[in-house]
Amino acid sequence: xAKDKDQEEVKKDDESKRILxxxxxxxxxxxxxxxLEAKGYRILVARDGNQGLALAERExxxxxxxxxxMPKRSGFLVLERLRRTRPVPLRVIMIxxxxxxxxxxxxEMLGVDDYIRKPFPMDRLLDSVDRLLS
Numbered sequence: 001x002a003k004d005k006d007q008e009e010v011k012k013d014d015e016s017k018r019i020l021x022x023x024x025x026x027x028x029x030x031x032x033x034x035x036l037e038a039k040g041y042r043i044l045v046a047r048d049g050n051q052g053l054a055l056a057e058r059e060x061x062x063x064x065x066x067x068x069x070m071p072k073r074s075g076f077l078v079l080e081r082l083r084r085t086r087p088v089p090l091r092v093i094m095i096x097x098x099x100x101x102x103x104x105x106x107x108e109m110l111g112v113d114d115y116i117r118k119p120f121p122m123d124r125l126l127d128s129v130d131r132l133l134s
Contacts, residue, residue: 017133020044020059022052022078023067023095028118032065035122036129049073053081056090062133065125068096068103076103079110091132095120 019041023029033043044059046052050072056064064082068075075094082090094107097118104115114128 016042017062018042020061020064022046024070049078063091065093
């Protein structure tokens with residue numbers, strides 16, 4: 001019982017939510033990291049889909065911001081795998097430069113929580129993150 005109380009206290013001390021950014025574009029990653037850290041979030045970064053999956057499984061973030069087009073494993077393949085292997089689905093925001101409505105429809109079918117087209121105003125992303133993590 002005391003152990004549960006200790007764990008609760010640790011959670012209270014470390015209230016910042018953890019967000020995994022999965023994108024191969026260094027500039028976009030850094031812009032998102034700066035904006036999200038300024039809001040008090042803790043950021044993890046993966047540079048490709050395989051690394052993103054490994055970090056999601058190991059770190060269990062509160063939210064994943066996932067690019068659609070990446071080397072090694074696309075955002076769709078990452079999302080499909082996350083949806084198949086996790087009993088409690090992670091919150092996921094997919095970001096993409098792709099204009100196609102078929103891609104958005106497929107992402108929504110897979111259960112993406114939000115779908116944002118690049119380029120996007122950072123406020124658009126921050127609003128979505130705040131909404132999903134509140």
